[in-house]
Amino acid sequence: MRTRVLFMTVALIALLTSVASTQTASAQTNSERKVASRVAPSYPELAKKMHIHGVVRVEAVVKANGTVKSTRVLGGNPVLVDAAIEAVGKWKFEPGQSETTEVVQLTFEGQ
Numbered sequence: 001m002r003t004r005v006l007f008m009t010v011a012l013i014a015l016l017t018s019v020a021s022t023q024t025a026s027a028q029t030n031s032e033r034k035v036a037s038r039v040a041p042s043y044p045e046l047a048k049k050m051h052i053h054g055v056v057r058v059e060a061v062v063k064a065n066g067t068v069k070s071t072r073v074l075g076g077n078p079v080l081v082d083a084a085i086e087a088v089g090k091w092k093f094e095p096g097q098s099e100t101t102e103v104v105q106l107t108f109e110g111q
Contacts, residue, residue: 032096038087047079052108055106056073057076059101062099083108
């Protein structure tokens with residue numbers, strides 16, 4: 001009986017940890033600098049037709065004045081990548097002391 005209760009407790013903790021990590025994955029930025037203005041990505045027509053959704057991770061090099069200097073894809077569905085890169089390239093961050101590298105996650109939900 002105790003073994004069963006222990007097993008159920010461990011399973012419940014694992015499930016809650018999984019749900020918590022999924023919620024964290026939908027966060028927009030993992031950065032030192034705050035985003036001053038965001039441009040939402042346009043959902044690609046092919047992705048709509050194929051019912052593709054998911055998360056695209058983008059690394060953005062941000063100049064001291066807050067504009068995006070360059071971007072690089074860290075992961076995500078290739079059908080969604082171009083829209084994510086285009087959107088993040090238009091973002092503006094708060095000015096900072098120097099150039100920084102920010103990791104951004106964009107979530108594309110089925111439409």
